[in-house]
Amino acid sequence: MSEIIRFEEVNYCYQNTTQLALNNVSFSLMEGDYTAIVGTSGSGKSTLMSIIGLINSPSSGHYYLFDTNVAQITERSKAKLKNQEIGLIFQNFNLLGHLSVFHNVCLPLTYDANTPRKLYREKALNALRQVDMEDYIDRYPNQLSGGQQQRIAIARAIVNEPSLLLADEPTGNLDSHNAQVVFSILEKLNAEGRTICLITHDENFALKAKRQLVIRDGMLVTQKQDASHVLPHS
Numbered sequence: 001m002s003e004i005i006r007f008e009e010v011n012y013c014y015q016n017t018t019q020l021a022l023n024n025v026s027f028s029l030m031e032g033d034y035t036a037i038v039g040t041s042g043s044g045k046s047t048l049m050s051i052i053g054l055i056n057s058p059s060s061g062h063y064y065l066f067d068t069n070v071a072q073i074t075e076r077s078k079a080k081l082k083n084q085e086i087g088l089i090f091q092n093f094n095l096l097g098h099l100s101v102f103h104n105v106c107l108p109l110t111y112d113a114n115t116p117r118k119l120y121r122e123k124a125l126n127a128l129r130q131v132d133m134e135d136y137i138d139r140y141p142n143q144l145s146g147g148q149q150q151r152i153a154i155a156r157a158i159v160n161e162p163s164l165l166l167a168d169e170p171t172g173n174l175d176s177h178n179a180q181v182v183f184s185i186l187e188k189l190n191a192e193g194r195t196i197c198l199i200t201h202d203e204n205f206a207l208k209a210k211r212q213l214v215i216r217d218g219m220l221v222t223q224k225q226d227a228s229h230v231l232p233h234s
């Protein structure tokens with residue numbers, strides 16, 4: 001298995017603050033990993049995810065994604081890498097209300113010219129099939145339940161067939177049944193070979209991940225592969 005992500009002594013400090021949101025963080029993720037990032041509110045989970053997802057850059061230290069030091073590539077190459085290799089899933093789904101399910105799912109395809117338009121419908125249907133939502137392709141987000149919207153958001157995240165899926169509290173706005181459905185989909189995608197990294201406050205789901213990264217006050221305090229690990233309460 002090859003390494004997908006490597007952090008070397010990464011620090012991150014938000015503008016106009018003095019405290020480090022990430023403090024000397026080093027770890028790596030391998031292809032096929034299913035990793036939960038856990039920690040109390042304000043510990044730095046979203047900051048860590050924003051760097052993994054190429055939304056923010058380290059203030060110091062090094063971040064390697066697919067063996068590429070992301071500080072050494074152009075913004076254009078970074079945008080391309082992000083669009084083709086990373087799928088993002090958010091707590092509040094982030095679907096565009098004025099677009100149909102089809103157009104929402106196709107959004108990542110429109111960001112670069114690699115995919116001919118005539119393949120959009122086939123690719124969208126393929127992604128929607130993986131979340132069991134292909135019958136909803138012509139609906140609009142406001143015609144869907146929260147759980148259905150999150151499944152559409154997952155379809156959008158996988159339409160480009162990225163190798164890495166990042167999910168920030170993907171079930172935070174869902175009831176327990178829909179949360180279970182979403183986690184089952186993520187487990188299936190991981191079983192099919194996608195690397196998954198998620199933030200969750202739900203200990204049961206975090207413990208089902210193959211690995212947990214525990215973060216406290218911006219520092220990585222534990223890296224556990226052992227599913228019997230006891231997690232801190234948020």
Ligand SMILES: Nc1ncnc2c1ncn2[C@@H]1O[C@H](COP(=O)(O)OP(=O)(O)OP(=O)(O)O)[C@@H](O)[C@H]1O
Pocket residue numbers: 014015017021039040041042043044045046047048
């Ligand atoms: N835009 C920002 N500007 C300044 N400080 C920020 C900003 N975003 C986050 N922080 C600070 O950085 C630290 C880490 O925040 P982060 O959002 O990464 O935590 P978190 O673990 O994701 O929290 P939560 O579980 O509540 O979402 C906190 O001290 C927070 O106040």
